[in-house]
């Protein structure tokens with residue numbers, strides 16, 4: 586039987602399914618007590634610069650991505666696909682959908698940060714047309730605590 590695959594914007598009503606997906610997918614640095622808490626996600630969505638897209642197969646959430654921008658660049662964050670649904674092109678489809686949202690928001694540059702040991706994600710973004718501008722780049726952050 587044909588599977589019904591759809592991509593749609595997620596809202597707070599999808600929070601539990603989204604967090605479960607992130608954890609199932611083994612996404613690094615998920616902070617359920619910090620920025621990924623219910624209140625944290627609600628606050629981010631309320632800014633209007635963050636869009637969360639979900640990919641559903643027969644109504645089950647199996648992929649998601651966060652598209653956001655800083656008014657200069659669009660950022661693709663938190664891309665994750667359920668381990669049981671990988672290598673079917675779903676992440677590529679989510680990237681394309683996130684790019685569409687960001688282009689509609691006026692972004693002409695779209696960027697993603699990929700950890701140096703994440704070969705699948707690196708291969709995915711390269712295939713989607715992303716070019717690494719500086720292999721020697723250092724990613725630095727300042728944060729209040731490890732929980733945020």
Ligand SMILES: CC(C)(COP(=O)(O)OP(=O)(O)OC[C@H]1O[C@@H](n2cnc3c(N)ncnc32)[C@H](O)[C@@H]1OP(=O)(O)O)[C@@H](O)C(=O)NCCC(=O)NCCS
Nearest residue numbers: 664665666671672673674675676677699705706708709712
């Ligand atoms: C990275 C991830 C999102 C890829 O999801 P996916 O749905 O399996 O990816 P797709 O099927 O769309 O892959 C598209 C292309 O990316 C590349 N790719 C994806 N996974 C790959 C892997 N494990 N090894 C090598 N290349 C891979 C391939 O070129 C693939 O095309 P192909 O299948 O025709 O060869 C998924 O593995 C995941 O959720 N990982 C854990 C979370 C994570 O690391 N997210 C990224 C944070 S930056």
